[in-house]
Amino acid sequence: MKILLTLLTATIMLLASPTAQEIVQKSDKIRNPSSSFYQKGLITEYKSAKKIDSMLISIYSKEENGQFKTLVRIIKPKKDRDKLILRDGNTMWLYDPNSKAIAQMSPQQRLMGQSSSADVMSANFARDYKLTLEKVEHIKDGAKKERECYKISMEAISSDVSYPFVEYWVDVENFYPIHARFYSVTKELLKKSYYRKFKEVLGRVRPTQVLIFDGIDSSKATKMEFADAKEKEISDAWFNKEYLSKFYEK
Amino acid sequence: MKFLYLLFASVIIVGANELDFLDEIDSDVAVFEEDKSALNIRTKISFLKNSHSDDAKTFYLNVREHATHYLYDFRVIADEDIQSFNVKELYYQGKFAKNSFYEIGRINIKEGIARGYNPTDYFKGTTSLTLSNDTKERKDNRLGAILFSETLFLDKFTLKGIYSPKISVDKNTFLSDVEHVGLHLDETNYHDRASLYVDYSGFKDITSSIILHYNEDNLNFGINLSYVYSNWIFYVENSLKRAQNDITKSIYTMSEHPLIEEKFAQKNSYINEVSVGFNYTSESNIVTTVEYIFNSAGLDSADWEDWFVLGKQNLSLGGTLSTLRGKIAEDESLMSQDSFFIFSRVSDIQTNLDASFLAWLNPYDGSTLSQIGLEYAYDDSMQTNFYFRNYQGNKESEYGSFPNDYEFLIEGEYFF
Numbered sequence: 001m002k003i004l005l006t007l008l009t010a011t012i013m014l015l016a017s018p019t020a021q022e023i024v025q026k027s028d029k030i031r032n033p034s035s036s037f038y039q040k041g042l043i044t045e046y047k048s049a050k051k052i053d054s055m056l057i058s059i060y061s062k063e064e065n066g067q068f069k070t071l072v073r074i075i076k077p078k079k080d081r082d083k084l085i086l087r088d089g090n091t092m093w094l095y096d097p098n099s100k101a102i103a104q105m106s107p108q109q110r111l112m113g114q115s116s117s118a119d120v121m122s123a124n125f126a127r128d129y130k131l132t133l134e135k136v137e138h139i140k141d142g143a144k145k146e147r148e149c150y151k152i153s154m155e156a157i158s159s160d161v162s163y164p165f166v167e168y169w170v171d172v173e174n175f176y177p178i179h180a181r182f183y184s185v186t187k188e189l190l191k192k193s194y195y196r197k198f199k200e201v202l203g204r205v206r207p208t209q210v211l212i213f214d215g216i217d218s219s220k221a222t223k224m225e226f227a228d229a230k231e232k233e234i235s236d237a238w239f240n241k242e243y244l245s246k247f248y249e250k
Numbered sequence: 251m252k253f254l255y256l257l258f259a260s261v262i263i264v265g266a267n268e269l270d271f272l273d274e275i276d277s278d279v280a281v282f283e284e285d286k287s288a289l290n291i292r293t294k295i296s297f298l299k300n301s302h303s304d305d306a307k308t309f310y311l312n313v314r315e316h317a318t319h320y321l322y323d324f325r326v327i328a329d330e331d332i333q334s335f336n337v338k339e340l341y342y343q344g345k346f347a348k349n350s351f352y353e354i355g356r357i358n359i360k361e362g363i364a365r366g367y368n369p370t371d372y373f374k375g376t377t378s379l380t381l382s383n384d385t386k387e388r389k390d391n392r393l394g395a396i397l398f399s400e401t402l403f404l405d406k407f408t409l410k411g412i413y414s415p416k417i418s419v420d421k422n423t424f425l426s427d428v429e430h431v432g433l434h435l436d437e438t439n440y441h442d443r444a445s446l447y448v449d450y451s452g453f454k455d456i457t458s459s460i461i462l463h464y465n466e467d468n469l470n471f472g473i474n475l476s477y478v479y480s481n482w483i484f485y486v487e488n489s490l491k492r493a494q495n496d497i498t499k500s501i502y503t504m505s506e507h508p509l510i511e512e513k514f515a516q517k518n519s520y521i522n523e524v525s526v527g528f529n530y531t532s533e534s535n536i537v538t539t540v541e542y543i544f545n546s547a548g549l550d551s552a553d554w555e556d557w558f559v560l561g562k563q564n565l566s567l568g569g570t571l572s573t574l575r576g577k578i579a580e581d582e583s584l585m586s587q588d589s590f591f592i593f594s595r596v597s598d599i600q601t602n603l604d605a606s607f608l609a610w611l612n613p614y615d616g617s618t619l620s621q622i623g624l625e626y627a628y629d630d631s632m633q634t635n636f637y638f639r640n641y642q643g644n645k646e647s648e649y650g651s652f653p654n655d656y657e658f659l660i661e662g663e664y665f666f
Binding site for chain 2: 040042044046047048049050051052053056075076077078079081082088089090091097098099100101102103104105106108109110140142143144159184188190192194211213218219221223225227228235236237240241242243246248
């Protein structure tokens with residue numbers, strides 16, 4: 001009887017919730033500014049909490065029909081300085097100014113540590129996944145604080161995404177993205193991420209840090225921090241591979 | 251309603267273990283500043299040892315800077331025999347209109363979607379600063395040509411026109427034979443060339459471009475196509491021309507020996523070059539490329555047999571044939587009608603250690619050129635690379651006939 005009552009109440013509660021689509025759309029708006037923008041990113045790799053590598057990048061993003069085009073310039077390390085990564089949909093290019101070579105790369109290719117090139121590019125979860133609201137549950141967020149979250153199951157419907165299956169937790173109170181688990185086609189856990197350090201950025205409160213942990217070995221962590229965000233008018237030409245050799249930023 | 255959530259939501263605490271390191275990770279202070287005044291200077295010292303004990307120590311200095319309207323790229327190479335200074339690139343960049351960019355000066359033009367060999371890379375040839383049997387390495391280190399280019403970005407289309415004028419008629423056979431200090435315009439601009447590129451990006455997950463390239467000898471038609479599916483990238487690159495092939499041209503340049511001409515020199519005919527392959531990124535971040543290359547003008551199995559028979563029958567021709575191969579390699583062309591290229595790279599197999607594997611394979615004789623590489627970064631500025639290159643096959647095979655069986659290359663790099 002008690003179980004039945006709990007199930008019934010949970011069902012009523014879920015029915016009263018916003019739909020999975022609404023939840024993820026609101027959360028997407030928090031993760032991604034809707035205008036074209038610039039920001040700097042610092043990616044730091046850790047092994048058992050010990051810092052082992054870092055990469056400083058500048059990021060230019062522009063939304064077009066719900067999809068983000070992104071251009072990344074590597075600032076540090078010095079050996080990779082001024083290399084450019086361009087993503088338009090599933091098409092990604094790596095440009096090396098030292099050899100002037102442009103090579104097509106997979107969005108799954110890792111940039112550093114647990115972070116793939118796709119992770120630093122803005123993603124539109126609501127557009128690219130079939131969403132199911134599973135339940136509401138309490139989880140620990142990236143500051144070890146307990147949060148009440150919607151748990152959404154996500155299954156890719158677009159070929160533009162890097163992860164076929166995702167479990168996504170969104171704060172019930174304010175639709176902040178809190179936690180995500182990314183799975184392979186065979187449902188193997190690839191990585192876990194925590195959205196942290198919420199601050200006022202480009203007109204609303206957004207996460208400025210993402211902590212990514214390896215799906216198997218949690219001692220492998222990658223911290224992605226973002227700063228200096230500003231709205232910027234970006235020409236469409238920047239997102240063309242022929243433009244890469246012409247790109248200049250100082 | 252919120253009360254109901256709090257009362258009945260199942261309480262599952264996830265993510266406790268990985269957050270154990272939070273304090274240590276948070277103690278790191280992020281620094282986002284960039285040193286904007288620093289020049290891009292790269293230095294490299296390399297030590298090469300091969301199976302003939304012909305050791306070579308070489309020092310490289312590269313200075314490259316890209317500013318609002320110009321780019322320069324200088325390179326100094328010094329070893330016991332050669333000290334050379336090269337201007338790889340030096341050009342001015344400007345705009346005619348918002349989406350119309352022009353460039354004028356010495357510019358490196360590199361085209362092609364393939365990873366091993368690029369049939370549509372029409373500006374290759376005798377301009378590589380690296381004498382290597384690996385075409386990829388030669389492609390990465392070449393001199394630009396004097397040219398004017400204009401690129402127009404139009405929604406889904408990109409149009410690019412290039413004109414590179416003839417400046418010198420006297421061309422040296424090998425870049426390594428010329429004076430070591432100079433612009434070497436005779437190597438990069440020895441005939442008139444013009445190209446028209448049309449790139450279309452309107453198909454989802456597909457990239458496509460067509461190229462018309464004219465030079466004094468011939469007209470080339472090239473096409474590049476790629477398709478992305480999940481972790482896979484499939485590609486094809488094709489070039490068709492009616493001309494003498496590079497091997498024939500080299501034969502005319504190097505030797506007019508009737509025996510060589512009779513066996514290998516083909517007159518003008520349609521020549522088709524195709525590179526087709528795939529690139530796969532595994533979940534453990536191993537990136538692998540497998541490529542097949544067809545060159546209708548290359549040597550097939552019977553031609554290779556003739557090649558070695560000719561060398562054995564007429565010893566005076568042995569040296570010429572060997573130099574001919576060097577010439578074709580410096581032209582960044584492939585000798586065989588069919589070749590396979592494999593490249594694999596794993597980042598961070600250990601902390602700051604990357605590994606790579608590369609192989610060229612001749613399917614007729616089974617001979618291979620393979621290379622294992624390890625690259626270790628000490629910090630942001632310093633790196634050590636180690637490469638072991640092995641030539642396998644019998645002495646009458648494409649790769650087995652190289653004078654060395656193996657080579658070790660150790661490099662120390664410092665980035666300012």
